[in-house]
Amino acid sequence: MSIRHAILGFLSRQPYTGYELKKLFADALSFHWSGNNNQIYGALIDLHGSGAVTIEILQQEKLPARKVYTITDQGREELRAWVLSEPELPVPRVMARTQLAWAECLSPKELGELLVTYRRKLEDQILMYRETLRRKPRGPARSPREELIWRSLDEGAVAYYEGELAWVEGLRDALAALPTAVDGVGGVAGDGTDGGA
Amino acid sequence: MSIRHAILGFLSRQPYTGYELKKLFADALSFHWSGNNNQIYGALIDLHGSGAVTIEILQQEKLPARKVYTITDQGREELRAWVLSEPELPVPRVMARTQLAWAECLSPKELGELLVTYRRKLEDQILMYRETLRRKPRGPARSPREELIWRSLDEGAVAYYEGELAWVEGLRDALAALPTAVDGVGGVAGDGTDGGA
DNA sequence: CAAAGCATGTAAGCAGTTACATGATTGT
DNA sequence: ACAATCATGTAACTGCTTACATGCTTTG
Secondary structure, three states: OOHHHHHHHHHOOOOEEHHHHHHHHHHOOOOOOOOOHHHHHHHHHHHHHOOOEEEEEEEEOOEEEEEEEEEOHHHHHHHHHHHHOOOOOOOOOOHHHHHHHOHHHOOHHHHHHHHHHHHHHHHHHHHHHHHHHHHOOOOOOOOHHHHHHHHHHHHHHHHHHHHHHHHHHHHHHHHHOOOHHHHHHHHOOOOOOOOOO | OOHHHHHHHHHOOOOEEHHHHHHHHHHOOOOOOOOOHHHHHHHHHHHHHOOOEEEEEEEEOOEEEEEEEEEOHHHHHHHHHHHHOOOOOOOOOOHHHHHHHOHHHOOHHHHHHHHHHHHHHHHHHHHHHHHHHHHOOOOOOOOHHHHHHHHHHHHHHHHHHHHHHHHHHHHHHHHHOOOHHHHHHHHOOOOOOOOOO
């Protein structure tokens, strides 16, 4: 369970309820968890069981009780140990690229359209990120250093999509530069309904 | 199941046994599946059940029988449909970045070391990729277009890690440029054992 | 003789997903 | 009247992972 540590991270700043954490995950651009109940409530029970957090139950009139979770010293130690642990290399599992790997069964036109669709999605995502970052300033950082890191993480997320976009553009250019004889294979002779093995 | 389509992709080039597919996945740089038995043998049974592949069993003297899987027309159609399907945006879930998000509990020195470790792993990975690509030429492509795409995928994988590397370098530079007063917080006053909420 | 390769498969588990269930309150 | 928000939790599933199990052959 790795969302466990992200939860501890949030709790290291201030106490939260499961419901609030759920929203934090759903809203955050840099934390790519769906923030579903199952994981968060489950992880919180787990964290409580292992003594990393304490629970305070606040009864409310006519609304369900709020269970406010507070990190313990032990929880802080666990968080620290995780942050210090060997960072692992990311595995770029990009489904769209796997699709392209087997694009041989497509006509040039179909392939072109696929690339355009992907490009457009990437552009939209970049715009959305930029817009969200512009108008939803994150909470106050605990230090200029933390502020810097958070900004860097946000920028890095955008940069990732920009990198992917540049790659698609590069591929499109390269494909366009291929000899026309090849372009004609699927574009003239067939409709792309698979030419055979 | 999504490795299902990657398997169909390989089979669209030529028939393979499960064992061979397993090695293909394990060796390929652009397909980030572990190539474990469970998934591959399971997916093959599934593919056979739905009529996407046929099985030919070749008995061997004193070695286990080889089950050679061949893609059917229906399998080709499924592959084609998948390749044409809406490409989905990748989600960059980089654990190392999540660690950095909660690096506030680290001293400047510890943070610096963490970044250096990550940078080194990225550099190693890039070198390893380059080396592997240089000396393990992939099989013959079915067309110049496929050749181009495959090369592009390989280059894209390296470019991804280079982008991540550039991001780390940028962050390091930015941290180094922070006022020294801040640098002193964890470096002088404490040993980084957590300064409190 | 041990290790690696050939070739199949099973078991157990983890981290994540969507969707369901309950029920009051507030906003349109 | 309908939807969204508050707030908890459960169920069922998917995709992927490591590790185990079997047994024979080739290579060092």
